[in-house]
Amino acid sequence: MKKLLNLIIYSVHISVVFATILSGYSYFIPPDLVKYIGIAGLLFPVFLIVNVLLGLYWILQLNLRVLLTLGSIALVLPQANTLFQNFIRNEEVFTEESITVTTFNVRLFNHWHWFDEDVKEIMPKLLDSLGSQIVGIQEYYQSENTPKFNDFKYQFIATSFRNKNFGMAIFSKFPIAQKQVVYFQSEAADDRDGFIYADIKTPLGMARVVCAHLVSFKLTNEDLEMVENPSIESDSEQLKANYLSVLQKINRAFEKRAHQVRELKEFIIESPHPVILLGDLNDTPVSYTYKVLSGRLQDTFTQAGTGIGHTYNRTRYPFRIDYIFHSSEFKTIKHMVTTRPMVSDHYPVTAVLIRSQYESKVFHSDK
Structure with missing residues (x-):
């Protein structure tokens, strides 16, 4: 009976190993070329966890089939590192000048009263408690419930996306030299959408801060x-x-984001300044979107994050879809996700950046 059970588990394990590897590398394939390929990346954490559990089973059985788990995890270790970081990280001591940046999808500032909290009063205090000096806001909504962010002297609010009240914003305590809305050019990317940027004179030098909100899955509460x-x-x-x-x-959504992220990448390549990208990308780290951007920029979570770093609280599954990326002129010395108070379906993500010694790849096209 035990032999039969082990044979069944072994057969399942072989399938899980292949699923782990294939889903882990699915992000190389553009979702607009192969339908539903993006779903494989979404399932990668599930396959990875099941793989580990099966490996533990073989350890308890003192069976060398545990090598199936060890070998497959070794092949997908870079992808796993984008999902999990040490749960305890020694905070780096630094004496250099730094800047603190935050990205936050504010869900219309609770316009439809999803939360009981007084968002208008709480949100400015929250950003102040984070020490934020530059903030990228997604799902900005102009109404009587919109908070006053008076601590930020320089503000770029773009509410021209789809309707006059909805859009994005960049707040800064440092001077803004230039600012602009950039619409996606192709119909496939949806030319009604886009992103915004501001060239900001930071203590670390001029930086191009890009605030982006890529298309969501548009799932309803009933769908979830x-x-x-x-x-x-x-x-x-x-x-x-x-x-x-x-x-x-x-x-x-996967197909549309593929077009959007390619246009975003080309914009980043052409930047005359080091880039800080603040965004709700609506994609997990094992995705084509992440692969395209992480080839150009560095993820603050993988540099200084802890735990799983999930940023979205509307589902029971811990998704990380909000990011801070930067070019290699900067170095992340702190990354944090603030889960309280809960005033949106996203958590604010904050990073502390200092100067780095490395030359940026952002100026070099891979064409």
Whole structure:
């Protein structure tokens, strides 16, 4: 009986090993070329965890099949490092001049009263407690509920995306030399959307701060409920149709983000200044979006983060979709995600940057 059980588990383990490796490297494939390939990257953490659990089983059995887990994890270690960092990290001591930057999707400043908290009062205090000197805001919404960020002398608010009240913003305690809205050029990327940037005179020199919000999956509350709590009592045909609808939404978003991130990358390549990218990218670290940007810029989480660094709280799964990237003129000495108070479905992400000794890759095209 034990031999049969081990044979079944071994067969499952082989499948999980292949799934771990294939999903881990799926981010090399543009989602607009291969349909549904982006979903493989979403599932990578699941395959990785199951792989580890199966490895533990073989350890308890004193069986060399644990090498399946060890070998496959070695192959996907770079991808795993984008998901997990040490849970304890010694804070680096520095004497150099630094800047503190924050990215925050504010969910319309609670315009529809999703939260009980007084966002108008709390949010400026929150940014002050973080020590933020430059802030990139996504889902900015202009209304009577919009907080006053008076501590930031220099502000660039762009509410021209889709409607006059909705958009993005960059707040700075340092002078802004130039600012602009950049719309995506191709219809496939959705030329109604775009990103904003501001050239800011920081103590570390001129920096081009880009604030971006790439297209989301556009899943409704009903979609999320169905995925997280599938009902066995539901009509099978209707359930199948609902799941297909969700998969199509997810795939369309992956395809559109592929176009958007390529345009964003080309803009970064042409930057005359070192770049700091603050954004809600709506993609996990094992994704084509992340692969494109991390080839040019450095992720503050992998440099100085701890734990899993999840930034999105609307689902029970710990997704990291909000990022701070920077060119290699900078070095991250601190990265933190602030989970309280909860005033949005995203957590603010903050990083402390200092000058780095390395030459930036941002100026060199890979064409």
